[in-house]
Amino acid sequence: MLRRKNQLIDKQIGIKIRQIRKSWGISQIELAERIGISFQQVQKYEKGSTRISASRLMQISEALNVKITVFFEETEKIPIVSDLSPGYIPGEAPFENIQSPDKEEMTMLKLFRKIKNRKVREGIIKQLQGLIELENQK
Amino acid sequence: MLRRKNQLIDKQIGIKIRQIRKSWGISQIELAERIGISFQQVQKYEKGSTRISASRLMQISEALNVKITVFFEETEKIPIVSDLSPGYIPGEAPFENIQSPDKEEMTMLKLFRKIKNRKVREGIIKQLQGLIELENQK
DNA sequence: AAGTCTAACAACTGATAGTTGTGTTTTATT
DNA sequence: AATAAAACACAACTATCAGTTGTTAGACTT
Numbered sequence: 406m407l408r409r410k411n412q413l414i415d416k417q418i419g420i421k422i423r424q425i426r427k428s429w430g431i432s433q434i435e436l437a438e439r440i441g442i443s444f445q446q447v448q449k450y451e452k453g454s455t456r457i458s459a460s461r462l463m464q465i466s467e468a469l470n471v472k473i474t475v476f477f478e479e480t481e482k483i484p485i486v487s488d489l490s491p492g493y494i495p496g497e498a499p500f501e502n503i504q505s506p507d508k509e510e511m512t513m514l515k516l517f518r519k520i521k522n523r524k525v526r527e528g529i530i531k532q533l534q535g536l537i538e539l540e541n542q543k
Numbered sequence: 544m545l546r547r548k549n550q551l552i553d554k555q556i557g558i559k560i561r562q563i564r565k566s567w568g569i570s571q572i573e574l575a576e577r578i579g580i581s582f583q584q585v586q587k588y589e590k591g592s593t594r595i596s597a598s599r600l601m602q603i604s605e606a607l608n609v610k611i612t613v614f615f616e617e618t619e620k621i622p623i624v625s626d627l628s629p630g631y632i633p634g635e636a637p638f639e640n641i642q643s644p645d646k647e648e649m650t651m652l653k654l655f656r657k658i659k660n661r662k663v664r665e666g667i668i669k670q671l672q673g674l675i676e677l678e679n680q681k
Numbered sequence: 682a683a684g685t686c687t688a689a690c691a692a693c694t695g696a697t698a699g700t701t702g703t704g705t706t707t708t709a710t711t
Numbered sequence: 712a713a714t715a716a717a718a719c720a721c722a723a724c725t726a727t728c729a730g731t732t733g734t735t736a737g738a739c740t741t
Contacts, residue, residue, distance in 0.1 A: 414597060414601050415596075418597055432719085443701080444719080446700080448719070448720070449699085455697070456598055456698080458595060459600055459614070461698095462597055473615045477601075513655050513671070516671040517651055533654040533667070570688085571688065572686085581730065584730050584731080586688070587729080587730080594728080
């Protein structure tokens with residue numbers, strides 16, 4: 406039948422999804438849970454092996470907290486191959502103020518998330534600020 | 544089963560399609576031919592009775608000579624208040640319980656990035672690990 | 682009033698979105 | 712360096728639905 410030349414589009418969108426997901430440091434499972442489907446299905450979206458409905462894409466954009474338009478804009482700029490390299494920094498960050506955390510930053514973020522106590526969290530931030538000041542003024 | 548709450552989105556997109564199509568003064572048949580499907584299927588898109596894939600929407604946007612984002616623009620701005628989220632705020636994370644990096648985490652991450660010294664970075668991580676262990680074993 | 686153009690709707694079917702199950706790789710921990 | 716576990720890949724199955732065809736009806740020419 407009509408052989409999809411549009412797989413391409415789904416593929417590009419899929420790559421975008423993966424990029425943004427990773428930039429948030431969440432797993433396929435996590436994303437899947439947020440939108441209420443199996444993580445295997447998320448895989449298919451990312452691989453571009455199934456079509457993504459507009460509504461689904463909307464859900465995903467909400468789950469990843471980005472505007473839905475990012476999945477469509479400048480799709481050709483996306484570097485096709487290199488996604489999982491640890492220090493990967495996309496030509497432009499998927500959204501303005503964020504760049505993909507590298508591996509160390511990832512572990513840091515994950516650890517930080519494990520801390521539930523607000524006071525402790527604030528304390529850590531304070532400490533970080535202190536450290537930076539110290540580093541700067543020498 | 545999962546009853547689509549997202550019909551809504553397809554519906555809104557459908558309305559947009561119809562609006563734009565009519566604004567060009569072309570028939571369903573014309574549009575259908577341009578993208579190579581039956582006009583009845585175009586009907587369904589416009590009615591929102593079937594889901595529109597992202598790739599299809601791309602085709603439609605090309606056929607109607609508009610940027611694909613227009614189908615979402617208004618849709619996005621129009622708060623989908625009616626569906627579930629009571630305190631929904633467009634710019635913010637829809638899932639408060641689970642974390643996409645919240646504001647605090649973001650500032651933390653940014654601070655962490657400012658620290659160049661590897662040793663210091665590792666030290667901080669070690670410290671966090673310690674804190675967590677401590678928290679867990681009480 | 683017959684022909685053409687447009688659109689709505691129903692019924693059918695092949696394709697596929699989404700599932701579950703299992704295996705593999707990567708990351709974290711001791 | 713061994714082990715556990717999290718994260719991912721892939722295959723096979725199934726229920727759903729995207730897309731088809733067929734019919735009907737208004738609207739507008741001629």
